[in-house]
Amino acid sequence: MPHLYLVDGSGYIFRAYHRLPPLTNKHGEPVGAVYGYTAMLWKLADALHKADGPSHMAVILDKSSSTFRNALYDQYKAHRPPPPEDLKPQFPMIRDATRAFSLPCIEEEGLEADDIIACYTKAALAQGWRVTIVSSDKDLMQLMEDPSVDMLDTMNNRTLGPDYVVEKFGVGPERLGDVLALMGDSVDNVPGVPGVGPKTASKLINEHGDLEAVLAAAPDMKKGKLRDNLIEHAENARLSKVLVTLKCDSPLPQPLDELQLQGIPDAPLRAFLEHHGFRTLLSRLEQVADAPQPEAANVPQEDDPACDHDAYETVVDEAALDRWITVARHQGWVAIDTETSAKDPMLAELVGVSMALAPNLACYVPLGHEGEAGGADMFAERPVQLDREVALARLKDLFEDESVLKIGHNLKYDMIVLARLDIDVAPYDDTIVMSFDLDAGLHGHGMDELAATHLSHSCIAYKDVTGTGKKAIGFHQVDLKAATRYAAEDADVTLRLWRRFRARLPVEAATRVYEMVDRPLPAVIGRMERHGIKVDREVLSTLSAGFTTQIAELEGVIHDLAGGPFTIGSPKQLGDVLFERMGLKGGRKGKSGVYSTDVNEMERLAADKDSPGAEIAARVLDWRQLTKLKNTYTDALQEQIHPATGRVHTSYSLTGAQTGRLSSTDPNLQNIPIRTETGRQIRDAFVAEAGHVILAADYSQIELRLAAHMADVPQLRDAFARGDDIHSLTAQELFGEVNRDTRGRAKTINFAILYGISRWGLAGRLDVTADEAQGMIDRYFDRFPGIRDYIHATTQFVRERGFTTTLFGRKTHFPRIRSKVQHERQGAERAAINAPIQGTSADIIKRAMARMEPALAAEGLTGTRMLLQVHDELVFEVPDAEVDAARPVIERVMATAAEPAVMLSVPLAVEIGTGPSWGAAH
Template sequence: MAEKNKTPLVALVDGSNYIYRAFYALPLLTNSKGFPTNAIYGFTNMLLKLKRELQPDYIVVTFDLKGPTTRHGEFEDYKATRKPMPDDLIPQVPFIKDVVRGFSICVLEKQGIEADDLIGTITVLANEKGWRTAIISGDKDLMQLVGENVTMIDTMRDKTYDAAAVKEKFGVGPDKVVEILGLMGDTSDNIPGVPGIGPKTAQRLIEEYGSVEEVIKNSENLRNVKLRESFRQYAEQARLSRQLANIRKDVEIDFDIRDAAVRVPDKEVLSKLFSEFEFSSLLQEIKQDKAKPAKEYKQILDRKSLDELVSHLKKSHEISLEVIFEKNPPTDLVGIALSEGKDAFYIPIGHTNVLEQLPVKEVFSALAPVLSSPGIKKYVYDLKTTLVSLDGFEVQSGEDLLLAAYLLNPAKNSYNLDEVVWEYLHERIPAPNDVAGGKGKTYPLALVPLDKMTGYAGQRADAIDELAPVITAQLKKIDAIELFRKVEMPLLHVLSEMEKKGVLVDTSLLQQMSADLTQLLSISEEKIHRLAGEKFNINSPKQLQNILFEKLKLPSGKKTKEGYSTDVDVLTDLARSHELPAEILAYRSLTKLKSTYVDALPALINPKTGRIHTSYNQTVTATGRLSSSNPNLQNIPIRTLEGKRIRQAFIADPDCFLISADYSQIELRVLAHLSEDKALIDAFASDEDIHTRTASDVFGVFPQMVNADMRRQAKVINFGILYGMSAFGLAKELGVSMKIAQEYIEGYFQRYKKIRIYLDGILEGARRDGFVCTLLNRRRYLPELKNKIPSVRQFAERMAINTPIQGTAADLIKVAMVNIANLFLKKKLSARLIMQVHDELVVEAPAEEKEEIIALVKKEMEEVIKLKVPLKVEIAFGKNWDEAH
């Protein structure tokens, strides 16, 4: 192996050049707050690559500062043709410099002096010491500095220029590059050169005469008449161009090259920056050494140790709890870690390779006085799943930091504990894959060796303990602590009880329905083949494209990598002119119902309870709405016959009824309250059909003259306004022209004037503050409002309009759920909430409690919060979910 050159190497980075190159090399990237990050990310990776591959002894990154330079004094139009810095790049520049400093790399910049001249000056300083210099840039001007100990590296093109490579590019050596540029000019810097002279002519002239000055002196001897005339007219311009292209090597700078020695990066600074910009891969790269020093965690393996632990914990004011369970199902417990700051403990209860461990029930029975004590605060991460896993054991005075992290930034895709700890504490803790596999291979946590699991669980419990005060302070800062403690935390307990209770399902009905759907799909398939004129694989996009666009010559829409799209939007448009796309949509709908619900529901039944235990997700939607999974109840069709039959499969216990309570037009009522529009308030106050009222106002007819189609269109308009729908979107939805759609919107706002004022105000406030809030102060950040990409910005505008309305509706039903569940317990009723879907609550109640529950639920939902309009709840009961509608 070749010995490393011991002569010190100085890396001089043309920072200004690389900022632009990094920006344009990557697509526009943003973090979850919408802040642009592509240039920061690209520049950072370049620095890491430079350090890794070059291993320099000294590094300097130079930047141009805003404002005129010495060259502007020589030539007013210097760089005049350069476009302004892109808006999405401007805010990234200061952070790029912060990243450079975070790497403990010297940043050099001087007002009025260009980065090139700083590089030229430092190159001379390095040469005087006999050191090697590597100039990191893609700027051809800097090739004039290349010499015996100086190279230029274009990392973007992976090209290194020594003297031979420069000569290959320009046809002359590095010392003559400035002469070439003086003649041919440089369009990037608006250096004019001599008109009519390009690279080849410039090379020939410099090869023959050696310099710009000598070419000018001998210009009358040039055989080319046009060239002679050019030099007569532009001799001074040639001299000026050479002067502008010449890099200075004598700039006065307060700089000691020894200060540029490579140093250890400031990982604290880099951690904060990379966390803010959500550079997970870069975080991973620097966090290898960031893990906290190993700490000894105590294992609790016998009853004596457990009793001592309980006695110790009873004296604590607060503890942190991390229950380790298999991902699926969470009832498969592995162990429990507890931390109270100084000490942390791990109790194995489900390890398959540990002989000495206590039984689950014995452990939790012993811990029960601590877990249920209201005087000891418990911090947990994902308390709802923890409660489900504990199966009956209470955790009182618990605070879920997962919920808190969600409220601080509800738009994130992931809230894994290790990621949140890194974001707020800049500390590394192990993720599940770190102890149970990785690289796509995982194995059960119960198989992890005890010592390894003890460290894993203990670190996580400690991290929760450290995270609690930090994240609580952030909640208080955005005034969300009341929402957290009075709405989301109580709701968490309600949801965990709903999940544990589950709902009964009629499997025989589902089996019959599966057979019926199989028959319907067969009929639909035959019809599709008949309409297509041939048999083909309906589920093959390529074959479907061929039928629709090649054979039937239907108009093709948006194109994807695989060809023309056949998604639902495209097929819906095509269905207006041909029967086949409509039938394909129906076929797809039936297929999805069969696979997602009819055939899947029986497999979700818990064999121990005979019920389906849906998971309710509290930290998924950015608006605050709940979602559900296994199964996803929200996606069961409401109006179709098949959707009704699926609902019929959700049944009550033999001696019970299902009671369905559904808010009527809650989002429009919230809009009336928030906008304070008198016309809308009056319509709800007089209990009018709001869609009929809107149709009457928009179409200019008496309410009694409104037909079904007019009401349907008015309904689309009403809800379109809620979702910030444009005239284009409304036209598409209603199948009318843009002009008519715009007239509908104008007619709507003419009638409901204060709604427009309210919506304009919401947008103005969102652009100013960067976020919107619900009535209960749930916050959603919308940095995309400042995005330069119209489609991204317009989406954010729609979210700014919709979130306060939809989010407030979500807040109301959450508060109602908490109140109702508390009343059931207070009154010692047997009824229980078992499902929540959109604006609907479903209760399972014994027959003898039915009337009381109907009255109680209706009252609590309608009186949950006093609005300027009455809240209305439609409530019914039945032996199955469909009957209860």
């Protein structure tokens, strides 16, 4: 019997759009939804082709927003927002993707996709076919009144039948339209009857039979709001019934016979994937083409099976745990993950551990689950679990076994949680770091996104097992079956990603940066985060009070300049004050109709000294800076002091900055102003414990030194070798004299050129005309032609290859380098110019961090601890007795960190200071 599958394409599109980040292809076009849609459709079409039953398939799309229903009711779907701007250009590409699979892509003017699906369903049933609708849309469930129709919910990997409709709506599919008419639909703006929800609607239909019978019986019902609403809104209910009823009698746009499922075609799909640069999907096509066919070779194709959540094991006895540990030791690797009670690893309690040994061979070891009442009910039954201490002892032996590789995703988090239980995880691979070293700049590196991108798999969401809002529960309250499905999936997916990334590292020349730079960092940074740094609450409190006074004074000044009070933090109110009340020139409105008041706009106004807006713009910038510092640091830091350690534990991300630099959050230490008095005051609050000092070791002008080496600039190389002041040298070369003004300008130019600054950007920095700025850039390139050649070569390379590389082989991808939008393309070019230099700088300080602890330990300096990494600086807490011995070790490790992998032609200078606080150490 022919079996027709009808795919609700709109549902796939929006799922893909919201599941993946805003990706761009090699042409600079937005393709996040296109990529996700292609991967999802491929998975479905491939699975159906390999199965026994399906014979025909089509994707159904909405052609336009206006249909016959809008003619009946002009408010139908009136409240729906238009598609996002970056999604609109993806619709034609999604149609191309569908046709690349040789699948019919069907749409019809004046009909919704649901109506087209209904027409094909009725036509197929008339010929004795079976029909499966790939959707979970409630309107389409009306079609399941025929037993030959079911629905496939790919979101939850389940097949839906009439029983599901009864369970969810209280009636069978044949009466679902009546229930939907009474309920209405706020999303589609179907009016329904006010106050009637699913339970009331199903009760009424079950009691009276159908919608008309309910409305006829309404006058005789018990007096009350329900009766009144049914009488008053009877016509709306009848209209709603028409709106929710599917149109089944329109001519078919394509005959049923043309919907035959042919399998995954090679040529059109290959052309589509190559056009968009979808390398991962293209490699999958290569695997399919190269793999021996089952009929010929009698072996399965080399591809991971779909995740089978029912295959995962819940480990609750010692024999089972020992079995998993034995297999892990035998094969030499195991993927691991932890489930905890909180996001902060310094506060989180361990709830359970999951492990995976092969695809679908995964388990969950619960260690801290309680009854569903979470312990509030003394009679709540605690699920059966292993003795916590026994299990942790067994896991400690495995996780510390040098012969077994532990594989994790964002393993730093798990390491901190386990280290607090005296478990030191080693050796290890981290898939988040591997992904970053392979694909930095192409997409994010969270597990859900990587699973969708590389495995075409949609992971179970955390909220799906814990709930949301007021009904949310902790993971320790999740029942063991659901917990096992969620937790073991994480370990399973991590293992699958590792298998792919491990194979790609040598092929794509990423092994060097992974092994020599990034791989050691999760453990090193994990120890830094655990150490934390002490902050003086009194200093912070005093600063907060001072900032409060200054902010209030600034608000008074700003209100006086503006001619009256307004909310300074409101972009709308500020824009109206500046460009309407005060009449300042040059204001520009965005799509929302609100004037832009971003930092560039404020700096523009402040720079025009002849404008009446200069002073107010400058004061607004000061107000924003102080408000941000107060909220982000002097107030927030007091709340972030750990209750047990009395210290602040920032969290570092190894994938937060595209060029390879570390980024920090909670608190973000990278944004403390470096050269201002206010920034120094905040750093004064970071203090050493009694009997210790803070030691700050900072690379001096490392990016300029790397530029001298990488661009091969003899004058700069020689100047650094002599220890000259590089900014004075540049001032002499450009302006013929060195004084405070020319040196300051030279310093700005030295750094700005390396960031690919334009003539207009430099003009703004130096307060000169664009022509004068261009003259300075031309003179700079005449004096230092190596810099000009480096910029040209780097730009040319990234245009051709799509990425840049550091001296250690780190790739940073720039997908917008070929964008048709000029400002996007130019922005990518500017970022690409600096990426090899900034990335190499990041690589060097990471190597210094990885080597620091062994070097200090070798000298017996066990009390010296590395606490922070900020920009080009490392911050330590050193016992008074170790200061003199630690200083030369730290300086040597940092100065030679690039060696022997990279031998630089310029020396790396390190400036070291000490003091009772971070501020005093500078």
